[in-house]
Amino acid sequence: MELDIAKESERITANCSRDSSNLIPILQEAQGKFGYLPAEAMQKFARFLKLPESTVFGVSTFYAQFKLAPTGRNKITVCRGTACHVRGGVRILREVERQLGIKPGETTNDMENTLETIACFGSCALAPVMVVDKNVYGRMTTTRVAQILGKTK
Amino acid sequence: MEEIRLTIDGQEVKAKPGMTVLEAARSAGIYIPTLCADPDLKPYGGCRLCIVEIEKLRGFPTSCTTPVTEGMVVKTNTDAVNEVRRTVVELLLSDHPSECLICHRRKRCGPFDICLRNVAVTERCVTCAKNEHCELQDIVDYLGITELPFKHTERSYPVDTSNPFFYRDLDKCVLCGKCVRVCDEVLGVGAVAIINRGFGSKVATFGDKPIIDSNCVSCGECVVHCPVGALMPKVTERPTEEVATTCTYCGVGCGMYLGVRDGKVMSVRGKREGTVNNGFLCVKGRFGFDFIHHEDRLKYPLIKKNGKFAEASWDEALELVATKLGGYKPDELAVVSSAKCTNEDNYVAQKFARVVLKTNNVDHCARLCHAPTVAGLVQSFGSGAMTNSISEFRDAGCIFAIGTNTTEAHPIIALELKRAVDNGARLIVANPREIDLVRWSYLWLQHNPGSDVALLMGMMRIIVEEGLLDQAFIDKRCENFDAFKVALKGFDLDSVARITGVPKEKIAEAARIYATKKPSAILYAMGITQHSHGTDNVIATANLAMLTGNIGKPASGVNPLRGQNNVQGACDMGALPNVYPGYQAVTDAKVKSKFEAAWGGSLSPSVGLPVTEIVEAAYKGKIKAMYLIGENPLLSEPDITHAEEALDKLEFLVVQDIFLSETAKLADVILPGVSFAEKNGTFTNTERRVQRVRKAVEPIGESRADWEISCQVGKKMGGKGFYFKNASQIMEEIASLTPSYGGISYKRLEKGGLQWPCPTPEHPGTPILHTQQFTRGKGQFIPLEYKPPMELPDKQYPLVLTTGRSLYHFHTGTMTRKVAGLNVLKKEGEVEINPADAAKLGIADGDRVKVVSRRGEVVTKANVTEVSPAGVVFMTFHFAESPANRLTNPALDPVAKIPEYKVCAVRVEKA
Ligand code: SF4
Ligand code: SF4
């Protein structure tokens, strides 16, 4: 069921003081509740905390934990670190992009998959690495991309 | 004040305590490269270019954040420091168009020179509007950078051209943060912030949308402060000459330089020294000058023949005006002067009315804005003007802003309020609408339109009951307190809360804050005056100030914010039916004979008609001919349908204006006056500061200065005292007859404005009134009772209409509607309506709607917003297409004769 953004945002701020130091906790709660930060919610928070809307936007875009658009049911992360890069990480990424028809940071229209990249996943021995939700796939090849993505559908 | 001595680069430098090393160096003429430091902004320490070496301090402190101390030894230009600076700049340049920047031929190069570096034309300093004025170039030259170690990465952001006055080319941005800080720290707008991080960092609006879709108010301060070519005005040509003058758009009276090139005004720059605005300007002042050279300017006299205007010579037109006006009795004539014109213009206009036409039927539009201020404050204090000065607000402990939408109508004063709040002042806003100021307020009293007397009396009763009054001040400086105290009885908190709609606790809290957080300043504007009981409202504010001793002291007082640029001056000059210049009563025989002697003619002893009654008399056929200067009553009068009929009945109407206004179309003769850029003179701003207006360009076509025209008509009609050679001579005559202007002369004004009273050539002017005693001797408490507005909502007309102004337009829009960019920012009128009311009526945001009152109807666009409370709708009065004053109620205040613009009953329906 769709959440009523205005109502939920008000619920989030209901027990807070109007102190600008509450911004990050409020945004975290909103991120948790909506899965992203809807513009309407950010505007409500700005008004509540008496902050410029642009400032709230600046903070929301500074931290990687906040998303500005709804994300898909599955999160697909392709590593772009050095180790993965030298072992063809870019080709894995291109293949995922081709299969899903989206670029990093985007979500498929059916809201199934969101594609992201990461600077290093910390499993360089397994390079190139791709992660689907909590499953790590090492030693990736382009042909395995289709198989794995097939499963996620 | 103490002095601190320090040594910078071997030079002994004297500094004031609290100065930073950077400021000390700059005051001694020593250059330190900087990108993020700015005298208007708090120290930031972001760019690290201003680093220096300081003996006994480790590392390289940033000079912009380090305060000076006695005996400090500073080196600004060492190899070690420059090494670090170089790295900083090299990193900056890795994503800045840099090929020209480090090229040794830059200063000799033209945009299309063949370049061995193969620089794209779009990437060149030589094609950048900031070339040769760019702080980044200065820094690169200072550091002698000629090559760059990092690979260049392009950012390629699209240029944002959405604002009509400036563009944003963020490829050139060095992320100094000045635009973000000025917009937040100084303006309190916060339209932009730095978003993302690392390489993706950029200056952006909420949602990274074009700036036009943000809450930006187009003041252009970010453009002024940007050190590089990232934010640039769309007109980039530079003026060849600059003329210091005073803004024509509101009573703040900001100082500015008009930039002139080829005989045209093509830029405006804020003036810092000796001004109220410290260099800041609002959108109208900075960008609203296109009207000066607009093609629709009236260039020749026009005479109406068979219903059509035909060009005429000055001789012909003046002759006709003189003969026609000469054919009427004094009682049948009226002169309406203008708060937009200079003091000199107004002085001559009223002199003409009194000496030549022999009538005191002379008035101007102050009647429609601040007549109650004059009427009310004169009764309370003896002088009807702002008691304190704009620059004092920042030191106030409490600011009580009632009936003023300061950010829209007096934007530069709003900056001072913002500053006061930053300094810890408690801002109390009393306004039915959720205006912008509410964001900075400590307390917001959302009272019902027209319930001001009840609110203020209720607050005063609390102050008396809780013993928060200043009894010593009352005993020593005031009178009639006991009678006043009796009147408070009727204002118990319960009934006040019921009348005003404000919760009891809030009223009490406001009273306590105002009474205890001294000094407390009251600010008000038309929300107080434009009522059928406007004079009572004004008196209530005066009572409140006296009750707590908040008057006659710095940062306190009763401060009416005057709307138009020279409305204070037009009043001072006696463009009023009851007084000569300097508020000297026409009914006072001694005064009259003084003016008869000076002006060389007999004068009428009886008070003339105010403009609202002039219109009425015209309707009844009693006034037969009118000489109207720079006014547009057909948009500004209440119930304009009626005003139109009245003017139509005139036998002869002369209009002197710069454009063919709605009113000018009805004229028999039109005389082309000039704009503020084409004449010399003075304006008196809201804080009584007389400031120079200087001629920057020649009059357009055959137009003439307004005082010149009135003089010529005067001479033609046989008037004697109209042989002025220039504006300065007029000021000499004003000074000789007006005690409060006695010490004012153009020579003195060269050094900056002077605040009246300034009785003698040695007098420094008066920033604060009533310090020792009130102008009338003792301050008078006046008992009041609550009177509801004349027209209240009922079944047929269930909503209250209140009217006001928009930041982007001035008065009836005669000038601002001619500025293309301002009409991009605000192109049409709207009616603001609360979502609850809109839902009941089935109206959606943006729908065309009809607003209907007992007097007429107007079709306009609905703006569904919570800014207006349920039951109240709001319109501005600038737009001829949707004239709010077709609806307003001409009910007059019995004393000040001001119409009730702020409250009338309407209904809204889908169009
Ligand atoms: S902003 Fe300055 S350095 Fe950059 S291109 Fe323009 S003139 Fe050159
Ligand atoms: S023009 Fe004024 S309001 Fe707009 S972004 Fe710049 S500083 Fe802010």
Ligand code: SF4
């Ligand atoms: S746009 Fe100009 S003022 Fe704003 S951060 Fe960039 S360089 Fe600084």
Ligand code: SF4
């Ligand atoms: S605040 Fe008033 S005087 Fe100042 S620039 Fe704006 S319109 Fe002009």
Ligand code: FES
């Ligand atoms: S580089 Fe890909 S996991 Fe470390």
Ligand code: FES
């Ligand atoms: S000017 Fe001092 S750090 Fe930028």
